[in-house]
Amino acid sequence: MKKILIFFILAFAVKASYLYSQIYTPKGHYVTVLTNSEYSPGTITNLTNDFQSTYPNAEILQPASHRYNCHSYAWYRSEGGTGYYWLNQNPDLHWYWDDGSYIETTQSYAEKVFYYDGDHSAIISPTNSSKYESKWGSLPLVRHDPNYVPYSQPSHRKYYLWNMKINGSSIIYGSSNKSYTIDHIPANASSFTFSYNTQLLTLVSTSGRTVTVKPKTSTTVGDAYIAVQINFNSGSSKTINKNVGIGGPHYSDVTLTVTRASDGLEVYQSGYGTEPNTYYYGQIAGLPSGYSLTWSSNELQIIYSSGNQVYFKTTSLGWGLLNVSSVNNSTGVTKPLLGATLHGRRGSVVDGNTHN
Numbered sequence: 641m642k643k644i645l646i647f648f649i650l651a652f653a654v655k656a657s658y659l660y661s662q663i664y665t666p667k668g669h670y671v672t673v674l675t676n677s678e679y680s681p682g683t684i685t686n687l688t689n690d691f692q693s694t695y696p697n698a699e700i701l702q703p704a705s706h707r708y709n710c711h712s713y714a715w716y717r718s719e720g721g722t723g724y725y726w727l728n729q730n731p732d733l734h735w736y737w738d739d740g741s742y743i744e745t746t747q748s749y750a751e752k753v754f755y756y757d758g759d760h761s762a763i764i765s766p767t768n769s770s771k772y773e774s775k776w777g778s779l780p781l782v783r784h785d786p787n788y789v790p791y792s793q794p795s796h797r798k799y800y801l802w803n804m805k806i807n808g809s810s811i812i813y814g815s816s817n818k819s820y821t822i823d824h825i826p827a828n829a830s831s832f833t834f835s836y837n838t839q840l841l842t843l844v845s846t847s848g849r850t851v852t853v854k855p856k857t858s859t860t861v862g863d864a865y866i867a868v869q870i871n872f873n874s875g876s877s878k879t880i881n882k883n884v885g886i887g888g889p890h891y892s893d894v895t896l897t898v899t900r901a902s903d904g905l906e907v908y909q910s911g912y913g914t915e916p917n918t919y920y921y922g923q924i925a926g927l928p929s930g931y932s933l934t935w936s937s938n939e940l941q942i943i944y945s946s947g948n949q950v951y952f953k954t955t956s957l958g959w960g961l962l963n964v965s966s967v968n969n970s971t972g973v974t975k976p977l978l979g980a981t982l983h984g985r986r987g988s989v990v991d992g993n994t995h996n
Contacts, residue, residue, distance in 0.1 A: 661725060663716055664827035666741040666802070671732040673716075673725035679706045679778070691779050697788055701773065702781040713775040714752055714761035719802075720828050720872025729759045742800040750799030758791025806866055806882040811928070812841075813887050813973060815858045820866045820882065821850040831871045837864040840886050861887030861975040888966035888975030894926040896964070896978055901951070913983040916958035919943070922950040924964060924978070931966045934974065940982070958984035 659675045679687070687704035707724035708717060715736050716727065727733060736742050742752060753762040753772060762774035765783050775781045776790065787794040808820035825832065834851040836843075840862045844852040851866070866882045883890040898907040901919035914920060924933060927948055935942055935950040939960025943951045954960065959982050966977045 661723075663721065663723065663725060663727075665715075665736050665739055666719070666804070666826035666828075667739045667824050668827050669735045669739040669741075671727065671735055673712065673727045675724075676706050676726050679704065687778070688780055691776075695782075695784075695788070695790075698780075698782040698784040700780045700782055702775075704779050705775075705781075706778045708775060709777055710775045711761045713781060714763050718763050718773075719826070720874040720876045722828075722874050733761075737800055740803055743803045745799050745801040747797075747799050749801050751802055752800040753786075754798045754800065755789065755791055755794060755796065756798055757793035757796040758789065760789060760791045762786075762789075802878070804870070804878075804880050806868060806880055808866065808882065808884075810883070810893060811885045811889060812853075812855055812864075813968060813971065815854060817844050817852050817854045818884075819850050819852040822868050822880070823849075825849065826870060826872070828873050829870050830873045833869045833871070835867045835869070837862075840864045855886050859887075859973070861973065863890050863892075885975070887973045888931060888968060889926070889928055889977065891978050893928075894924050894978065896922060896924055896962075896980055898922050898962070898980070898982065907982070914954050914958055914960075916954055916956050916984070918958075919951065919953050920982075922952065922962055922964075922980075924948045927966065930969055932969055933977070934965045934967060936963045936965075937961055954982070954984075 661673050661675050662670045663673050664670055684704050688700065691704065692700060705724070707726070709726050711727040711729065711733050712725045715733070716725065737744065750764055753764070755761070760774065762772040765771040765773045768783070771783050772786050773781065773783050774789070786797070805823050806820050807823055809818050812818045822832065834846060836851070836853055840856055840860055841853040841864055842856055844854055846852070853866070864884045864886050866884055867879055869877050869879045871877045883892050885893065898914070899905060899921050900907070901921055907914060907920070922935070925948070927933065933945070933948055935945045937952065937960050939955060939957065940962060941953040941955065943953060945951070950962070952962070961979060962982055963979045964977050966975050967973070
């Protein structure tokens with residue numbers, strides 16, 4: 641009987657009396673929502689207790705409520721919305737992705753989840769990325785496993801990511817002024833604040849959604865960021881970052897792969913470390929036009945380098961440091977770009993995360 645009651649509430653609770661209201665997507669498109677009256681305290685308690693006994697593997701975060709539902713929580717309240725509304729899939733939920741406020745992504749990068757065969761929405765739990773958080777109709781707000789929901793085809797999901805960008809150049813060099821602009825202000829934002837690496841960049845000006853910066857000196861090189869913190873009316877906030885290379889590419893914009901010369905086996909993906917007295921190729925991908933590379937190492941024997949590739953041999957130790965710098969072909973400015981520690985075979989990995 642409890643399960644029948646719970647499914648009834650999930651599917652039909654919104655049929656009670658309501659008033660129409662409007663909220664807005666982050667990019668400002670209006671969305672029609674409903675304003676519902678709340679259950680009595682006794683009903684809230686009974687529904688919450690019944691839910692806990694019926695779904696013991698769901699962690700209750702907030703008790704049952706008739707004022708808001710899964711879509712309202714996932715797309716509005718979890719993003720700083722302060723009102724309590726009931727948002728149905730039809731007619732307007734689709735505007736959250738159709739107007740570009742959110743873009744479809746993979747599960748690894750998701751912030752929002754839409755169960756398209758179950759008319760249900762969730763967010764990735766901010767405290768446990770393997771769990772989701774969602775409001776089950778008029779029942780409680782809970783933290784749960786992705787497939788632990790009372791909806792058909794729980795594995796039929798689409799994943800979405802907030803589409804807020806900082807627009808501007810990915811490289812600054814010399815004494816150039818560069819401007820960076822956030823593409824929109826979310827409808828429920830109260831303010832926003834820019835920040836950046838003060839040891840590498842100097843503020844030139846701020847105007848509206850734009851900040852203009854320049855390198856500390858004409859010879860400054862390094863890896864910097866531009867960030868903007870969006871503050872919401874609810875008191876929550878989100879920060880967006882853009883990586884910027886000073887004097888050359890940012891290290892995160894390039895990738896390094898190392899392959900054994902004899903068979904082309906990739907050291908990263910294979911899980912094998914480098915072996916003693918063995919020849920390898922190192923190759924950089926993602927280097928923008930107008931730049932060349934220089935390679936160096938104290939422990940490895942660099943045989944030759946050409947373009948974005950280096951040919952080297954390990955010593956009897958079987959490990960060493962492989963360092964690479966970018967060179968601006970027009971100005972000659974050299975910027976340390978990436979440093980990888982190549983471990984011996986017993987180390988079993990190449991650590992490409994260490995950088996200068």
